Amino acid sequence: MAELLVDFITSLDGYASGEGWPGFWGLEGPEYLGWLQEQPEVTYLMGANTYRLMSGFAAGQVPEGTDEFTADEEASVDELTAARKVVFSSTLPEPLTWPSSTLVRGDAVEAVRALKDTEDGILSTIGSLSLARALLRAGLVDRFRVGMFPVITGATGSERIYDGYPDVVLEMTDHRTFDTGIQIVEYRPRVLEGPPLAAADG
Numbered sequence: 001m002a003e004l005l006v007d008f009i010t011s012l013d014g015y016a017s018g019e020g021w022p023g024f025w026g027l028e029g030p031e032y033l034g035w036l037q038e039q040p041e042v043t044y045l046m047g048a049n050t051y052r053l054m055s056g057f058a059a060g061q062v063p064e065g066t067d068e069f070t071a072d073e074e075a076s077v078d079e080l081t082a083a084r085k086v087v088f089s090s091t092l093p094e095p096l097t098w099p100s101s102t103l104v105r106g107d108a109v110e111a112v113r114a115l116k117d118t119e120d121g122i123l124s125t126i127g128s129l130s131l132a133r134a135l136l137r138a139g140l141v142d143r144f145r146v147g148m149f150p151v152i153t154g155a156t157g158s159e160r161i162y163d164g165y166p167d168v169v170l171e172m173t174d175h176r177t178f179d180t181g182i183q184i185v186e187y188r189p190r191v192l193e194g195p196p197l198a199a200a201d202g
Contacts, residue, residue, distance in 0.1 A: 002116045004140050005042070005124040006132045006189075008161055009147040015157030016129065023073050025149045029180040033072055041083065042124040045112065048089035050127035054080060055098040080126075086115070088131060109138045116140060129161055136189060137166055144170060144189045150181035167192040 010016060011025065018025065024032075046054070058081045085101045088108035096103050104111050108131055115123060125132045135141055170187035177183050 002043075002119040002121055002123050003142045004112065004116055004135065005122055005143040005145060006136060006141050007124050007126065007145045007147075008132070009149065010161055011149055011151045011153040011157055013152050013154060013157065014161050015153045016127070016159035016161055018151070018153035018156040019158060020156055021151075021153065023070075025151045025153075027149050027151070027180045027182060028072065029178060029182075032178040032180060032182050035176075035178070035184075036076075040122060042122040043084045043086060043115075043119075044080070044126045045086050045088070045123055045128065045131065046126050047108075047128040047131045048087070048092050051085075051087045051089065051092065051096075051098070051101070053127070055096075055101075058098055086111075086123075109134055109140070112140055113138070129159060133164055136168065136191060139191060141189050143173070143186060144168075145184065145186040148183045148185065150183075 008016065009024070011018060054077075057077050081099055083100060085098070086104055087096060087101055088104050088111065090105055092103060094103055112123065112135055125135070132141075136144070169190045169192060171190070172185065173188050174186040175184065
């Protein structure tokens with residue numbers, strides 16, 4: 001059975017991005033980038049919006065407010081292009097043009113459930129906030145990993161990650177702090193079926 005990882009990078013106040021900020025909020029250092037290189041290969045899961053954004057980067061588009069990719073950002077895009085990707089969308093046209101991408105229509109939760117049952121290795125979300133939320137609600141997530149960057153983007157932040165989430169208990173299974181202050185924290189999630197006090201008493 002495959003393992004499902006929900007993987008986010010966030011500002012300290014829980015935003016996925018911030019207007020005018022560079023990638024990784026400009027805080028990626030050699031230690032953090034080296035750690036990324038050490039991670040095992042995964043199959044990436046994403047929705048249409050993330051596909052459009054990331055495939056645009058692969059085609060040469062750069063994030064708004066920047067003139068060009070750094071060498072590290074180019075390498076990251078190249079690695080993502082080479083990786084296997086499963087894209088869930090009812091609106092994207094076929095065939096998908098980004099290499100190693102498979103389009104799946106229909107219910108994403110049931111499709112991921114089937115992937116978990118029939119495949120090995122690691123399935124990992126990338127971006128795709130609504131997809132990650134739906135998979136968590138369905139109880140399919142085995143690992144929940146957050147890279148917290150030491151910035152607060154109260155004025156410029158966009159894409160609040162945890163809006164619309166159910167109540168979740170998180171059991172910490174791993175953590176690490178990098179030399180630029182980035183913290184990686186990994187949890188085993190458990191979605192609460194009722195109010196927290198009732199769950200604790202029961």
